[in-house]
Amino acid sequence: xxxxxxxxxxxxxxxxxxxxxxxxxxxxxxxxxxxxxxxxxxxxxxxxxxxxxxxxxxxxxxxxxxxxxxxxxxxxxxxxxxxxxxxxxxxxxxxxxxxxxxxxxxxxxxxxxxxxxxxxxxxxxxxxxxxxxxxxxxxxxxxxxxxxxxxxxxxxxxxxxxxxxxxxxxxxxxxxxxxxxxxxxxxxxxxxxxxxxxxxxxxxxxxxxxxxxxxxxxxxxxxxxxxxxxxxxxxxxxxxxxxxxxxxxxxxxxxxxxxxxxxxxxxxxxxxxxxxxxxxxxxxxxxxxxxxxxxxxxxxxxxxxxxxxxxxxxxxxxxxxxxxxxxxxxxxxxxxxxx
Amino acid sequence: xxxxxxxxxxxxxxxxxxxxxxxxxxxxxxxxxxxxxxxxxxxxxxxxxxxxxxxxxxxxxxxxxxxxxxxxxxxxxxxxxxxxxxxxxxxxxxxxxxxxxxxxxxxxxxxxxxxxxxxxxxxxxxxxxxxxxxxxxxxxxxxxxxxxxxxxxxxxxxxxxxxxxxxxxxxxxxxxxxxxxxxxxxxxxxxxxxxxxxxxxxxxxxxxxxxxxxxxxxxxxxxxxxxxxxxxxxxxxxxxxxxxxxxxxxxxxxxxxxxxxxxxxxxxxxxxxxxxxxxxxxxxxxxxxx
Numbered sequence: 001x002x003x004x005x006x007x008x009x010x011x012x013x014x015x016x017x018x019x020x021x022x023x024x025x026x027x028x029x030x031x032x033x034x035x036x037x038x039x040x041x042x043x044x045x046x047x048x049x050x051x052x053x054x055x056x057x058x059x060x061x062x063x064x065x066x067x068x069x070x071x072x073x074x075x076x077x078x079x080x081x082x083x084x085x086x087x088x089x090x091x092x093x094x095x096x097x098x099x100x101x102x103x104x105x106x107x108x109x110x111x112x113x114x115x116x117x118x119x120x121x122x123x124x125x126x127x128x129x130x131x132x133x134x135x136x137x138x139x140x141x142x143x144x145x146x147x148x149x150x151x152x153x154x155x156x157x158x159x160x161x162x163x164x165x166x167x168x169x170x171x172x173x174x175x176x177x178x179x180x181x182x183x184x185x186x187x188x189x190x191x192x193x194x195x196x197x198x199x200x201x202x203x204x205x206x207x208x209x210x211x212x213x214x215x216x217x218x219x220x221x222x223x224x225x226x227x228x229x230x231x232x233x234x235x236x237x238x239x240x241x242x243x244x245x246x247x248x249x250x251x252x253x254x255x256x257x258x259x260x261x262x263x264x265x266x267x268x269x270x271x272x273x274x275x276x277x278x279x280x281x282x283x284x285x286x287x288x289x290x291x292x293x294x295x296x297x298x299x300x301x302x303x304x305x306x307x308x309x310x311x312x313x314x315x316x317x318x319x320x321x322x323x324x325x326x327x328x329x330x331x332x333x334x335x336x337x338x339x
Numbered sequence: 340x341x342x343x344x345x346x347x348x349x350x351x352x353x354x355x356x357x358x359x360x361x362x363x364x365x366x367x368x369x370x371x372x373x374x375x376x377x378x379x380x381x382x383x384x385x386x387x388x389x390x391x392x393x394x395x396x397x398x399x400x401x402x403x404x405x406x407x408x409x410x411x412x413x414x415x416x417x418x419x420x421x422x423x424x425x426x427x428x429x430x431x432x433x434x435x436x437x438x439x440x441x442x443x444x445x446x447x448x449x450x451x452x453x454x455x456x457x458x459x460x461x462x463x464x465x466x467x468x469x470x471x472x473x474x475x476x477x478x479x480x481x482x483x484x485x486x487x488x489x490x491x492x493x494x495x496x497x498x499x500x501x502x503x504x505x506x507x508x509x510x511x512x513x514x515x516x517x518x519x520x521x522x523x524x525x526x527x528x529x530x531x532x533x534x535x536x537x538x539x540x541x542x543x544x545x546x547x548x549x550x551x552x553x554x555x556x557x558x559x560x561x562x563x564x565x566x567x568x569x570x571x572x573x574x575x576x577x578x579x580x581x582x583x584x585x586x587x588x589x590x591x592x593x594x595x596x597x598x599x600x601x602x603x604x605x606x607x608x609x610x611x612x613x614x615x616x617x618x619x620x621x622x623x624x625x626x627x628x629x
Contacts, residue, residue: 067431122619129613132603139599293449301436
């Protein structure tokens with residue numbers, strides 16, 4: 001078998017990714033024991049929430065080629081559905097999380113049905129416009145969302161009688177959610193649906209002529225990205241116990257798209273790098289105060305200028321180079337054998 | 340019914356600003372295929388720099404010129420040192436890098452010029468001109484007049500001058516234009532300069548009415564982007580039509596329905612337009628080649 005081909009075999013790639021995920025998540029598990037205080041621990045939780053947001057977005061954008069500028073809107077949808085259900089109507093948060101995902105999926109379906117027929121910038125505009133509409137609703141439906149003051153007094157996440165009310169407990173929930181998403185993503189990408197999605201991103205016409213329905217493929221990816229954002233929203237509001245509309249504005253959506261690019265557009269590990277940067281940067285830059293935003297912007301520009309494939313491309317490039325070198329070496333050996 | 344003429348007037352004045360911002364979007368879209376998210380920041384910078392210069396006792400005319408020059412210089416250097424430095428200049432990478440540049444501009448203004456809202460005086464007094472039920476603030480007239488002048492001169496530039504035609508040639512066919520002796524890079528640099536100038540002018544004329552601060556740019560840029568989309572990306576007339584529609588819709592829905600939901604009404608209309616005419620009102624359908 002051609003050694004290069006075997007590197008790219010989807011099933012082998014999936015198994016290898018699952019192995020890598022297991023190792024990385026074991027390393028992440030050290031976090032609660034390594035850090036001293038609850039604040040730093042909660043950064044770990046926000047990392048997983050950002051990972052859910054960026055991972056979903058990377059599926060629709062990086063693999064599906066559909067630029068969605070509504071991820072923060074779906075994030076808010078999840079947060080408000082889950083938060084309002086449990087705060088106003090006493091629905092148990094675990095059920096609220098399911099409702100959050102369903103709500104985000106439903107709104108993505110409704111907007112995706114017409115929007116995904118648009119191309120390029122018109123698609124981004126339609127999703128951006130939808131986010132703006134959602135923002136207005138979050139601000140104005142005061143009885144449900146609490147309006148501009150935000151929704152406060154959201155109860156902590158609980159599962160039957162077990163309550164995830166401390167950061168230590170919540171960390172494992174977020175850790176688990178991130179793990180499940182990454183594993184699902186790995187197997188999705190190896191499946192027919194995942195490969196079909198990548199074919200659509202490559203060329204819709206070509207995919208169409210090979211028996212793939214590009215529209216339903218794109219719609220499915222878009223809805224899946226919203227579900228991931230909905231879950232992130234539910235986790236966010238039950239951990240933070242507060243949600244305010246500006247977290248879910250269109251500017252946040254734009255920023256999320258940039259973070260996907262910084263992490264690595266269409267790289268499997270891109271969202272992990274992006275989420276790490278997105279979570280850590282504000283903390284690292286707190287010392288420079290007013291210049292925080294400026295340094296953040298300059299860093300983004302630098303990454304795009306000098307690392308066009310994003311942060312994840314460093315590791316991926318290295319791994320590919322090693323695999324190729326190994327393949328070459330084994331080829332040499334076999335040739336020597338014949339001689 | 341007294342309300343209607345005044346609402347229409349307010350709508351037209353907002354529309355003029357949106358059209359100017361949309362014009363900037365379209366110029367850069369034509370030359371790079373990208374959505375320039377920094378356009379709104381240039382509008383804000385125009386207002387902020389002019390207000391600061393005026394506060395430092397510069398005469399109004401000098402403050403205006405000064406502000407346009409500063410914004411154009413910043414915009415063109417971002418093109419020269421950042422956009423041109425990209426290894427792959429696809430519409431997507433340019434769009435993404437301009438988002439980052441927009442963040443830089445916004446925070447730079449915040450650090451250098453401060454966080455407080457700043458004002459400019461109206462260009463010709465504050466006493467309203469009353470015609471029947473109409474009460475016209477003189478600055479409104481300035482806004483509408485400026486928009487008209489800029490629009491007409493932009494049209495003249497792109498249709499009649501050699502430079503403007505050269506830019507259109509590059510937008511249509513970069514290689515063919517290069518073979519005819521037009522430097523495509525020059526066209527790109529120039530488009531950034533022009534877009535920044537349009538943005539700065541828009542920012543300066545609205546500042547007397549609305550004040551300005553470092554965080555005003557994002558929303559304005561977003562509205563201009565919507566107007567450009569509504570009219571059809573890359574079309575000069577589209578910017579005007581889109582801006583006009585969006586401004587009037589906002590004013591009317593704000594006046595008759597609810598000021599809280601006016602943004603939502605505008606965007607619902609925008610989405611509806613996109614779904615029935617996927618390339619905007621005046622945009623042309625692009626055919627994808629296999």
